[in-house]
Amino acid sequence: MPSSEPTLCLVTGATGYIGGRLVPELLAAGHRVRVMTRNPDRIRDHPWAGQVEVARADATDAAQVAAACAGVDVVYYLIHALGAGPEFEETDRRTARVMADAARTAGVGRLVYLGALRPQDEELSPHLRSRTEVADILLASGVPTAVLRAAMVLGSGSASFEMLRYLTERLPVMVTPRWVHSRIQPIAVRDVLRYLVGSAGLPAEVNRCFDVGGPDVMNYAEMMQRYAEVAALPRRRILPVPLFSPSLSSHWVGLITPVPAGIARPLVESLRNTVVCGEHDIAEHVPDPPEGLLGFDEAVELAVQRVRDSAVATRWASASVPGAPSDPLPTDPDWAGGSLYVDDRTRSTSADPAAVWRVVEGIGGERGWYSFPLAWRVRGLLDRAVGGVGLRRGRRDPDRLYAGDALDFWRVEELERGRLLRLRAEMRVPGLAWLEFHVEHDSADGGQGTTTLRQRATFAPHGLAGHAYWWTVAAFHGIVFGGMIKGIAGAAERRG
Incomplete structure (x- = not known):
């Protein structure tokens, strides 16, 4: 050689x-x-x-x-x-x-x-x-x-x-x-x-x-x-x-x-x-x-x-290079890396990105979650009944969030102001759960362009109970998550 x-x-x-x-x-x-x-x-x-x-x-x-x-x-x-x-x-x-x-x-x-x-x-x-x-x-x-x-x-x-x-x-x-x-x-x-x-x-x-x-x-x-x-x-x-x-x-x-x-x-x-x-x-x-x-x-x-450790990479936000050979790679087969359930939704809106971000950053607390308020209240009560935090924590500030903030039964895990908000669930669930919002602006048409809001709920089940939990609540995802992204976009348009 x-x-x-x-x-x-x-x-x-x-x-x-x-x-x-x-x-x-x-x-x-x-x-x-x-x-x-x-x-x-x-x-x-x-x-x-x-x-x-x-x-x-x-x-x-x-x-x-x-x-x-x-x-x-x-x-x-x-x-x-x-x-x-x-x-x-x-x-x-x-x-x-x-x-x-x-x-x-x-x-x-x-x-x-x-x-x-x-x-x-x-x-x-x-x-x-x-x-x-x-x-x-x-x-x-x-x-x-x-x-x-x-x-x-x-x-x-x-x-x-x-x-x-x-x-x-x-x-x-x-x-x-x-x-x-x-x-x-x-x-x-x-x-x-x-x-x-x-x-x-x-x-x-x-x-x-x-x-x-x-x-x-x-x-x-x-x-x-x-x-x-x-x-x-x-x-x-x-x-x-x-x-x-x-x-x-x-x-x-x-x-x-x-x-x-x-x-x-x-x-x-x-x-x-x-x-x-x-x-x-x-x-x-x-x-x-x-x-x-x-x-x-x-x-x-x-x-x-x-x-x-909650390092859940996505295709459209904060995807990271694995730090060790034991980590998953983006090119691994879909079945690799363990079970991960995802509810991924996208919505375009005429509201400018700043207006959309203001609604996203102001979510939760007194303003709520922009969809099916009764379902969120019931979920909070059920969480408290099993020893969880429920919705009683609210928000520290009505308009601004910071990494590490408590937000109802979520915790702000990552925040890139104007672009990305990732929440990690602290409710009692048989697994790990995240909710992520991503705001993008597309001005390729030469005019004002459109804003794209991406919303992604991710759940990593823990044992058979985790899988059962996901499929039990899956029927409500269209109402809760579908209504949420629609409600956020609508609120941004009204504010704009």
């Missing part, structure tokens, strides 16, 4: 879960990065998009993959056809061979592949069988290859972790198949990324598999109980049923969780296998951090704290 300039790394699967998080880690380590994607538009929303080269290539097209590999020192092969249907094994086989040939011809110095732990003396599931075959193809390519074999990756957005999250949060009582007792050694996404980045500097003679896992070995039932404990949920009741086949299990998971069936099915089938590390040789080349590898509880805490 060249020593006079930074290593050029090609990351395939850059729009996927691991790839999207690996790119900024490589950049932070001083590497140059090229990403390979069939559709460059999908790179656009990543915060690192302007710092990388982009190679348009289909992983099955030999010529395009060869062009993407030209001049590259290290290739990160993160392509898996999981979710592509029953033919995913053949697709994985074909794309791995294309990459092996292209990397060898281009003189790539190293291949790095994130595969799966291989159980000993057990029949492999199709998913694990395909991961093992891909590893063998790359190891036989003639290019020095490092295969990192991992079990469940713990982090928001990981399909296997999201399955665990949804099953635990939504089912206080679970009838489960035998695979809940299979032993698993999960690993935090932070530690996986650390091993991947470190693999770029492996000696040229290293051509082998490395088992990577966290410090905890447990079965799936134990993981669900420990997840519940970290997420402050009641202890789950788990009732194993020996005749519950993997096929039936995958349909059951499809009913309970939003993880697509094409992804859930092969993952569920893999849960029958024991996936525990047989060695920790990777530490000879990439030493463990001084504080040690993240344990299961710490990794889960990181994965769930983004919502717990």
